[in-house]
Amino acid sequence: MDKVQSEHNNKFTLRIRSKTDQWIDSGFKKITISMAATVALVLFSILIVVFLESKPSIQNYGINFLITSDWDPVNNRYGAFTAIYGTIITSLLSLLIAIPLGVGTAILLTEKIFSKKVTQLIGLMVELLAAIPSVVLGLWAVFVMEPFIRPLLNYVHSHFGWIPIFSTEAVGPGLLPAILILIVMILPIITAISRDSLEQVPKRLREASYGIGATRWCTLFNIILPAAISGITGGVLLALGRAMGETMAVTMIIGNSNNFSWSLFAPGYTISAMLANQFGEADGGQISSLMYAAFILMVMTLLINILAQWLVKKLSLKY
């Protein structure tokens, strides 16, 4: 009996992990925690650094920076109204056009209107569109798109020139070409996210709707889209944030002019284009003013992103 007991004990002895094992185990956890904390650290340091660098300019110009459009490094007078207006108008107008295009494409991809292969091909192409670097889109916009649409814009100008937004002749880069290229850039985002949220709507909702005799679009408008609205809204807001921060393609095609004009055909500015254009050669007061502009851009995109996350949580329906 005694012997059996001891054999039993030998078989199942409790092995206590060696000190090194314990050390590795707890050390690994601490390393992963610190790496996760890096994200917060980077985010906060970006905010703090940009704010501190822009402080001289904030103190000098204050709110006037937002409502004037002088940009005069010689006399040290700075105002970013044109750039802020350009940022908002280009991103909002491009969003306005990209939403129906993007959501429409997403509906086509999820509704199985075409055969599976065609649907997959269209989906793949939209995803690849998102992968094209913005600088290449800018190059294409400068050399191909803008010369192509210029006669069209001038035709509009000559017939509807009395409307303020068409009031100048299109001579090259301007706000409207920038809006068009922004549409191309944010469309894949809206499509991808809308597609995901449409696909997540439970099948039985659609089946029930078809079962009581609703048509495809009746079902879409009354059942599917309302159920997916949270994801779509989130995607639209993310796209808005992306459009505001988009730099390269816009810099190349917007004309980079700080003169304010109501016309969409005239050259303009966005905050990111201003940064890309001037940061390299700037010094002193100009750097601080550019940092102020960067701070405004950052706050705008942060607010939109936070709003997007909050809305997605708030609007999401649970099934």
Place this chain on the structure above:
Amino acid sequence: MNKNTEFVKYKDNNLEYKPKLARNIFNKLLTSIVMIFSIIAITPLCLVLIYVLIKGGSQLNLSLLLLEPEPPGAVSSSAGGIGNAIVGTIVITGIASLISIPIGVGGGIYLAEYSKGGIFSKFIRFGTNVLSGVPSIIAGVFIYAVIVVTKIILGSSFSGIAGGMALSILILPMVIKTTDEGLKLVSDDLRKGALGLGASMYTTIVEITLPHAFKSIATGIVLGLARAAGETAPLIFTALFSYYHISSFNDIFYEMSSLSVLIYNFALEPYKAQNQLAWAASFILILIVLILNLLSRIFSKRTSY
């Protein structure tokens, strides 16, 4: 009897499809609108690809891929090549991934394996989402202020390292998110089994869960690299640009060229030869980015285990 008369009221209540019914016309109309929308959506891709293929692909030859570019306005008839820019893009993207992959995977491991849904992990997830929405140019501005101006890294100002760090800020949230989501998809039974056998958390994660999540993590990393390779905005005032090849390791502490900055700089030059070079560089850049994208597709399709 009563029922029957009510039935007769609806004259054609047969179940045939009636194409002239308002709702059916409406249905068809909207379906065709959506078709037109999606055609509009994919037109730019086709146009850009065709133009880049014609204008860039046609100039492709070996010397273009190897030589250094000539400064704009130089007397020579050819604009040189994009060899140093190709190398520079690879080096800068490599530096960015060396920084962001360990941090991102580590952070993702914490979120998925250790955190218990407390305030800290909620905040980190939130911060990751916010960081991924930060405009890329802001990352460049930040690195410019912290690294370039202060010359904190061995006294070098504009450098390939600074460029890589700016890009790593953009990749980091993507890597964390995909690691987090990839690990969450790993079946909990595996985890419980390993822990039940007496494995430590470290062993469980490194030997069991990470290998299972490998393909989704790899997909995320490759997509992040594809995005980084195409980014320009964070590089134009961190890595700047150089007309010369990298000759030694030390060169990463100096200005470095990249394909995307080359395209930006040369597209705005008034010289035709430089513009041509920008198209050629676009072709190579799109090739790199598309290959990385297809690679990520292969990763995500291959079923491991």
